[in-house]
Amino acid sequence: MKNKVAALRRERGITQEELADALEVSRQTISSIENGRYNPSLELAFRIARFFGLTIEEIFQEDEYR
Amino acid sequence: MKKQRVREVAVFTLGLVLLIVGIALWENKVGGVLLGVGAGLMGMSAARLYTGWVVAKDPKLARQVQIEEQDERLVHINSFAKAKAFDFLHVLVPPFLLILSLARVQLWIVLLGVAIYVVDWVVYFFFYVKRTREI
Known part of the structure; x- marks a missing residue:
């Protein structure tokens, strides 16, 4: 799963700590999501989408089938 | 939070009782075991009570702990x-x-x-x- 969380966060000029605080998760979780090491639950994906005012599909994209 | 504190105080008291009984039965084989278990329970609950007290005093830390528990x-x-x-x-x-x-x-x-x-x-x-x- 690919995502635009890091790009959106930088675009809005907020730090990982601030985003983590707003989403009530740890900073490490934000870092892992941004690096693609961890795929968030549907609930957290909705919270992220709501935070950025976008839909889940606009932030998260499925990796192309190989 | 209060419920947890009450539970920890109960565990601490139980540990204290076991410790006292263990000292009283020191000559007996069971005495040493009771003393060890009592001291262990007391130490564990004292550490949890202290952690709870420190966290309760600092709302920022309390939020951080809550986030890390639920993350x-x-x-x-x-x-x-x-x-x-x-x-x-x-x-x-x-x-x-x-x-x-x-x-x-x-x-x-x-x-x-x-x-x-x-x-x-x-x-x-x-x-x-x-x-x-x-x-």
């Missing part, structure tokens, strides 16, 4: 580690029980080990079925 990634990591530990234990226990029986250890000790092993699997299947029905 889905950390919960996932914790569950994963527990699952791996369960798998590892179930690889280790059967050969250990076999070694015990070959070493001609008293039968009740081997049977106790087997019973613990079986109970662990029963608990696993209980939660497996329960969770399957829930989700």
Whole structure:
């Protein structure tokens, strides 16, 4: 799963700590999501989408089938 | 939070009672065991009470602790580690029980080990079925 969380966060000029605080998760979780090491639950994906005012599909994209 | 504090105070009191009984029965074989268990319970609950007290004084720290307890990634990591530990234990226990029986250890000790092993699997299947029905 690919995502635009890091790009959106930088675009809005907020730090990982601030985003983590707003989403009530740890900073490490934000870092892992941004690096693609961890795929968030549907609930957290909705919270992220709501935070950025976008839909889940606009932030998260499925990796192309190989 | 208050409920947890009451529980910790109860555990601390129980530890204190066991410690006193352990000292009173010092000459007896059981005395040392009671003293050890009592001291352990007291230490554990005292540490938890102190942590709770420190966290309660600092709202920022309290929020941080709450976030870390509920953070889905950390919960996932914790569950994963527990699952791996369960798998590892179930690889280790059967050969250990076999070694015990070959070493001609008293039968009740081997049977106790087997019973613990079986109970662990029963608990696993209980939660497996329960969770399957829930989700």
